Amino acid sequence: MKYASEFRDSRLARGLISKIERSSRTPVRFMEFCGSHTVAIFRYGIRQVLPKTVTTLSGPGCPICVTANADLDKAIALARIPNVIMASFGDVLRVPGSYTSLQAVRAEGADVRVIYSAMDALKIAQNNPTKQVVLLGIGFETTTPTIAAAILQAEQESLTNFSVLSWHKLSPPAMKALLDSGDVALDGLICPGHVSIITGSQAWEFIARDYGIPCVVAGFEPLDILQCVDMLVSQVENGVAKVEIAYRRGVQHEGNTVAQQLMETVFEPCPAQWRGMGTIPASGLKLRPEYGRFDAEQVFDIDPGPTREPEGCICGEVLRGVSPPVDCPLFGKVCHPENPVGACMVSSEGSCFTYYLYGGKNE
Amino acid sequence: MCVAIPALIKSIDGQLAQVEIGGITQTANLQLCPQAQVGDYVIVHTGYAINTLDRQEAKETLDLFEAIARVAQEEN
Numbered sequence: 001m002k003y004a005s006e007f008r009d010s011r012l013a014r015g016l017i018s019k020i021e022r023s024s025r026t027p028v029r030f031m032e033f034c035g036s037h038t039v040a041i042f043r044y045g046i047r048q049v050l051p052k053t054v055t056t057l058s059g060p061g062c063p064i065c066v067t068a069n070a071d072l073d074k075a076i077a078l079a080r081i082p083n084v085i086m087a088s089f090g091d092v093l094r095v096p097g098s099y100t101s102l103q104a105v106r107a108e109g110a111d112v113r114v115i116y117s118a119m120d121a122l123k124i125a126q127n128n129p130t131k132q133v134v135l136l137g138i139g140f141e142t143t144t145p146t147i148a149a150a151i152l153q154a155e156q157e158s159l160t161n162f163s164v165l166s167w168h169k170l171s172p173p174a175m176k177a178l179l180d181s182g183d184v185a186l187d188g189l190i191c192p193g194h195v196s197i198i199t200g201s202q203a204w205e206f207i208a209r210d211y212g213i214p215c216v217v218a219g220f221e222p223l224d225i226l227q228c229v230d231m232l233v234s235q236v237e238n239g240v241a242k243v244e245i246a247y248r249r250g251v252q253h254e255g256n257t258v259a260q261q262l263m264e265t266v267f268e269p270c271p272a273q274w275r276g277m278g279t280i281p282a283s284g285l286k287l288r289p290e291y292g293r294f295d296a297e298q299v300f301d302i303d304p305g306p307t308r309e310p311e312g313c314i315c316g317e318v319l320r321g322v323s324p325p326v327d328c329p330l331f332g333k334v335c336h337p338e339n340p341v342g343a344c345m346v347s348s349e350g351s352c353f354t355y356y357l358y359g360g361k362n363e
Numbered sequence: 364m365c366v367a368i369p370a371l372i373k374s375i376d377g378q379l380a381q382v383e384i385g386g387i388t389q390t391a392n393l394q395l396c397p398q399a400q401v402g403d404y405v406i407v408h409t410g411y412a413i414n415t416l417d418r419q420e421a422k423e424t425l426d427l428f429e430a431i432a433r434v435a436q437e438e439n
């Protein structure tokens with residue numbers, strides 16, 4: 001068992017597809033919350049093999065895409081402070097803020113370093129005792145525990161030159177805000193697999209219960225996604241709405257309690273601004289006061305000034321599932337991966353990038 | 364940045380494990396996944412193992428897919 005190739009078997013895929021074809025009667029719209037699901041759905045051509053009754057649409061689950069310009073501007077202002085080393089995951093560098101990007105200020109001389117793991121940022125701090133290292137904390141529940149672990153390690157090692165700029169966000173409140181807005185009508189939710197490894201499938205129960213929308217947690221291999229669609233279709237056809245798991249090898253009901261505990265120790269919920277969705281209460285995470293000395297917002301006095309949105313970019317609507325990227329007048333013309341106008345064209349999990357890469361124009 | 368992939372644990376030294384992903388050896392931190400043992404597959408995200416993969420569950424899922432594929436074949 002390699003936990004990968006087995007779940008890409010085309011014969012088994014055909015079986016699942018024909019089961020879906022046989023059972024699907026009602027036209028349905030399922031949203032995949034997670035950008036990595038959007039990528040997998042396009043990469044494996046899943047939209048093309050599903051019956052006409054089943055439509056999938058992309059949701060807001062791309063942490064880089066939903067980061068507001070105000071936050072990007074803050075990071076850029078921070079990176080410009082002499083003596084600061086900004087440690088960031090790679091994709092973030094090219095995301096345009098209101099006026100410039102981390103990549104551009106790096107070209108002008110700011111010390112911005114690409115990291116693969118929060119552990120790398122700790123190493124940079126240990127190796128550069130005279131510099132202030134700021135880790136750009138970005139991500140949903142999958143990533144947040146790793147940043148929490150790094151902060152606790154910094155505390156243990158009494159590091160005084162390490163802090164985190166927290167953009168961390170929580171997935172369930174975003175889904176709730178999206179449903180409350182009434183912008184999109186959904187018949188089912190493809191719940192994020194790796195977020196759910198941490199939160200457990202329990203995190204989605206309120207959606208089934210309060211909104212009557214079937215929820216199925218899915219993995220990222222083609223058979224995982226087909227199984228998820230099959231389970232959602234069955235729920236719809238049987239008139240039920242509950243939370244199920246199509247990724248049982250990785251996800252449990254209660255989630256990773258060790259990781260939850262770490263997150264809980266270091267972070268507390270706060271309102272957060274989401275691109276396209278405004279400020280959502282208790283949807284962000286900030287460092288608890290006990291860890292204030294590791295909070296970049298408290299360590300530095302940052303005022304990036306007024307923000308600005310890129311003209312013509314409809315990222316906000318794309319993230320809410322209201323419009324597909326191809327509806328954007330800039331898509332593929334002015335905006336493409338070499339010249340991204342909005343965040344959704346930068347991130348490798350962004351809807352615009354994925355549509356562009358897989359020729360979504362012709363879908 | 365959200366990439367999270369299955370990796371096989373080859374050895375463990377304290378909180379750090381050597382894991383193999385597609386023939387390449389990497390270091391993974393086990394702090395979020397203290398139950399992981401040598402020989403387990405874990406999901407690794409940004410250098411941290413976030414969960415072990417359950418062999419029994421994986422097998423049952425694949426058996427279910429086999430059964431579904433058989434029914435589909437018979438119907439066609």
Ligand code: SF4
Nearest residue numbers: 314315328335342352
């Ligand atoms: S195509 Fe570009 S400009 Fe249009 S919504 Fe996507 S990122 Fe924004």
